[in-house]
Amino acid sequence: xxxxxxxxxxxxxxxxxxxxxxxxxxxxxxxxxxxxxxxxxxxxxxxxxxxxxxxxxxxxxxxxxxxxxxxxxxxxxxxxxxxxxxxxxxxxxxxxxxxxxxxxxxxxxxxxxxxxxxxxxxxxxxxxxxxxxxxxxxxxxxxxxxxxxxxxxxxxxxxxxxxxxxxxxxxxxxxxxxxxxxxxxxxxxxxxxxxxxxxxxxxxxxxxxxxxxxxxxxxxxxxxxxxxxxxxxxxxxxxxxxxxxxxxxxxxxxxxxxxxxxxxxxxxxxxxxxxxxxxxxxxxxxxxxxxxxxxxxxxxxxxxxxxxxxxxxxxxxxxxxxxxxxxxxxxxxxxxxx
Amino acid sequence: xxxxxxxxxxxxxxxxxxxxxxxxxxxxxxxxxxxxxxxxxxxxxxxxxxxxxxxxxxxxxxxxxxxxxxxxxxxxxxxxxxxxxxxxxxxxxxxxxxxxxxxxxxxxxxxxxxxxxxxxxxxxxxxxxxxxxxxxxxxxxxxxxxxxxxxxxxxxxxxxxxxxxxxxxxxxxxxxxxxxxxxxxxxxxxxxxxxxxxxxxxxxxxxxxxxxxxxxxxxxxxxxxxxxxxxxxxxxxxxxxxxxxxxxxxxxxxxxxxxxxxxxxxxxxxxxxxxxxxxxxxxxxxxxxxxxxxxxxxxxxxxxxxxxxxxxxxxxxxxxxxxxxxxxxxxxxxxxxxxxxxxxxxxxxxxxxxxxxxxxxxxxxxxxxxxxxxxxxxxxxxxxxxxxxxxxxxxxxxxxxxxxxxxxxxxxxxxxxxxxxxxxxxxxxxxxxxxxxxxxxx
Numbered sequence: 030x031x032x033x034x035x036x037x038x039x040x041x042x043x044x045x046x047x048x049x050x051x052x053x054x055x056x057x058x059x060x061x062x063x064x065x066x067x068x069x070x071x072x073x074x075x076x077x078x079x080x081x082x083x084x085x086x087x088x089x090x091x092x093x094x095x096x097x098x099x100x101x102x103x104x105x106x107x108x109x110x111x112x113x114x115x116x117x118x119x120x121x122x123x124x125x126x127x128x129x130x131x132x133x134x135x136x137x138x139x140x141x142x143x144x145x146x147x148x149x150x151x152x153x154x155x156x157x158x159x160x161x162x163x164x165x166x167x168x169x170x171x172x173x174x175x176x177x178x179x180x181x182x183x184x185x186x187x188x189x190x191x192x193x194x195x196x197x198x199x200x201x202x203x204x205x206x207x208x209x210x211x212x213x214x215x216x217x218x219x220x221x222x223x224x225x226x227x228x229x230x231x232x233x234x235x236x237x238x239x240x241x242x243x244x245x246x247x248x249x250x251x252x253x254x255x256x257x258x259x260x261x262x263x264x265x266x267x268x269x270x271x272x273x274x275x276x277x278x279x280x281x282x283x284x285x286x287x288x289x290x291x292x293x294x295x296x297x298x299x300x301x302x303x304x305x306x307x308x309x310x311x312x313x314x315x316x317x318x319x320x321x322x323x324x325x326x327x328x329x330x331x332x333x334x335x336x337x338x339x340x341x342x343x344x345x346x347x348x349x350x351x352x353x354x355x356x357x358x359x360x361x362x363x364x365x366x367x
Numbered sequence: 368x369x370x371x372x373x374x375x376x377x378x379x380x381x382x383x384x385x386x387x388x389x390x391x392x393x394x395x396x397x398x399x400x401x402x403x404x405x406x407x408x409x410x411x412x413x414x415x416x417x418x419x420x421x422x423x424x425x426x427x428x429x430x431x432x433x434x435x436x437x438x439x440x441x442x443x444x445x446x447x448x449x450x451x452x453x454x455x456x457x458x459x460x461x462x463x464x465x466x467x468x469x470x471x472x473x474x475x476x477x478x479x480x481x482x483x484x485x486x487x488x489x490x491x492x493x494x495x496x497x498x499x500x501x502x503x504x505x506x507x508x509x510x511x512x513x514x515x516x517x518x519x520x521x522x523x524x525x526x527x528x529x530x531x532x533x534x535x536x537x538x539x540x541x542x543x544x545x546x547x548x549x550x551x552x553x554x555x556x557x558x559x560x561x562x563x564x565x566x567x568x569x570x571x572x573x574x575x576x577x578x579x580x581x582x583x584x585x586x587x588x589x590x591x592x593x594x595x596x597x598x599x600x601x602x603x604x605x606x607x608x609x610x611x612x613x614x615x616x617x618x619x620x621x622x623x624x625x626x627x628x629x630x631x632x633x634x635x636x637x638x639x640x641x642x643x644x645x646x647x648x649x650x651x652x653x654x655x656x657x658x659x660x661x662x663x664x665x666x667x668x669x670x671x672x673x674x675x676x677x678x679x680x681x682x683x684x685x686x687x688x689x690x691x692x693x694x695x696x697x698x699x700x701x702x703x704x705x706x707x708x709x710x711x712x713x714x715x716x717x718x719x720x721x722x723x724x725x726x727x728x729x730x731x732x733x734x735x736x737x738x739x740x741x742x743x744x745x746x747x748x749x750x751x752x753x754x755x756x757x758x759x760x761x762x763x764x765x766x767x768x769x770x771x772x773x774x775x776x777x778x779x780x781x782x783x784x785x786x787x788x789x790x791x792x793x794x795x796x797x798x799x800x801x802x803x804x805x806x807x808x809x
Contacts, residue, residue: 086474097464106444112767118438118441121437129429
């Protein structure tokens with residue numbers, strides 16, 4: 030029971046990370062398409078400004094909680110995905126320092142250098158997260174010793190790549206919605222237009238991904254055994270449709286929230302499918318890292334549960350306050366820090 | 368080179384680079400919080416300008432500290448997966464607590480501080496920087512409790528073929544870890560003090576914004592003075608703890624080979640490169656080593672020859688790190704006292720002002736040496752007495768680790784150069800050229 034609770038919390042933390050960092054990664058990817066002028070680009074940086082750093086801490090927390098609650102999985106997952114994780118790290122580092130470095134000089138070459146770090150870093154991070162998680166959904170060739178028998182190329186299979194593309198598209202949609210909330214004037218209009226166009230692409234991508242999952246993975250086994258679980262992909266679909274409806278009513282704040290629900294649904298679609306494994310083995314189900322063979326001691330799980338149940342709601346509360354305080358439209362130059 | 372050596376190098380690079388920025392984050396956040404508190408209390412706009420100017424330097428630092436911190440968490444899984452699986456029950460939970468209880472607070476409110484000058488009330492704004500300062504130092508607490516477990520493991524039992532948590536309270540009250548924590552904290556606050564002193568001295572020598580930098584100088588001076596004395600004093604007691612708990616580390620620190628009572632301290636010692644004795648030992652003061660290590664001139668100090676070769680740390684590196692830390696540690700109170708003595712004479716004492724500027728990196732070097740001593744001196748153990756570093760490494764391909772090591776070195780060098788260049792420029796320009804649009808609206 031304790032292990033299952035932790036499995037769900039583990040999923041929640043990764044899903045929250047995708048929702049929160051998703052939009053700023055998306056804005057980063059969209060920069061070449063939406064940032065026509067220097068001012069546009071500044072607005073795009075400042076739209077992420079008060080949030081991106083804390084958003085990334087959700088990744089650290091998701092990683093840290095994997096470490097604390099399922100050290101066995103953490104060990105095998107992170108060493109198996111060595112190269113993609115290193116690339117993810119470099120992408121996030123280059124993207125992260127861009128915020129502080131870019132506005133330190135007015136030279137246009139300097140700005141270009143950091144803009145490409147922002148775009149490249151955001152794109153690579155989103156893509157790799159998608160590739161990694163699609164591969165986790167499908168299973169990784171880990172042997173009885175927890176050693177990955179595959180290479181980087183093993184990860185770049187059709188399903189893994191489809192996962193990468195879906196993540197990039199979903200994050201772009203999410204990002205364009207947030208930009209619609211934060212930007213003003215022409216940029217706002219462009220962001221809305223892109224959001225509406227992306228919505229169709231994402232809808233097609235999501236359906237294709239559901240279909241590909243049936244072909245390449247065993248995710249549906251859990252669903253067929255327990256049809257109640259179908260509520261999860263349905264919630265994702267509902268989130269996507271509601272997001273479109275809110276966009277139709279020009280309620281972009283709401284559309285952003287529904288898009289968040291969609292992302293949680295997509296993440297949990299996979300997470301519910303792999304239960305009770307956190308990292309299925311594609312060689313033999315017996316080699317999978319599961320909640321039973323990779324979790325921490327009961328005492329650690331209990332203490333961590335206490336800490337998490339107290340701290341995470343507090344964190345969510347103050348972050349919600351931050352989102353409220355800084356959700357105003359970026360109309361004045363005074364509000365552009367970067 | 369094998370995966371073990373490459374992974375150790377990679378971890379060393381990542382830690383040392385990360386730790387260039389962390390000490391300044393720990394102390395500068397407090398210094399800025401003090402400045403802003405003075406502003407809120409007195410309404411004196413000069414203090415607001417001070418908080419903003421030093422805040423700018425803080426942010427350049429903070430950015431690199433944050434992004435390089437993620438590398439470290441990742442590496443436990445990517446490069447040290449056997450370790451992670453073996454002690455994750457305890458070590459992983461401390462890292463997770465750090466993220467949920469401290470790191471969120473820090474990252475959220477530093478953003479509110481940056482973007483909130485005109486958006487939230489003055490008082491609330493002041494609270495945000497105090498929260499950042501608190502959270503940064505709290506982060507250090509959890510991380511050092513985790514490292515303290517590696518140095519002196521407590522509160523665990525061996526069960527199911529791994530170390531499992533038995534007593535959480537024992538883990539977070541680990542006296543060894545507390546010594547390390549306080550030592551690191553004092554050292555970091557001192558380093559921040561010297562940073563403020565050096566930058567202020569530069570401007571005072573040029574008679575630029577004299578009132579502004581005089582005030583800054585005095586705040587930095589208090590930090591440098593108080594904490595250079597405290598870190599040295601407390602360091603002695605931390606040393607006693609090491610002597611008691613980690614005899615091979617003590618022996619390697621001193622390159623001490625023969626077990627003896629009334630052990631002498633030799634002012635000039637040159638250890639052999641092959642980890643087997645010293646080339647030179649001269650100017651020895653009888654009983655001093657016994658006295659320093661155990662507060663008893665007659666105490667017996669066990670020499671490295673009495674430990675099996677495979678249990679000895681790399682002596683040369685441990686010894687040099689220790690000597691460097693101690694030499695610098697004795698210099699800092701002296702510098703701080705001189706700075707206090709000449710605090711009103713800086714334009715005349717150009718040479719001393721320059722000395723203060725050149726002293727900016729020295730506390731960071733001392734802190735890095737301290738970490739090298741703690742980590743290298745702990746070898747061959749990754750967790751003292753429980754797990755050897757050689758057993759901890761991931762079963763990954765050598766080529767992967769070699770490639771990532773080269774990539775990390777290139778990336779960090781690139782970022783390090785830019786960071787130093789920007790810090791230098793912002794520091795030299797002073798507060799006058801801050802974005803005017805941001806300056807005042809209330």
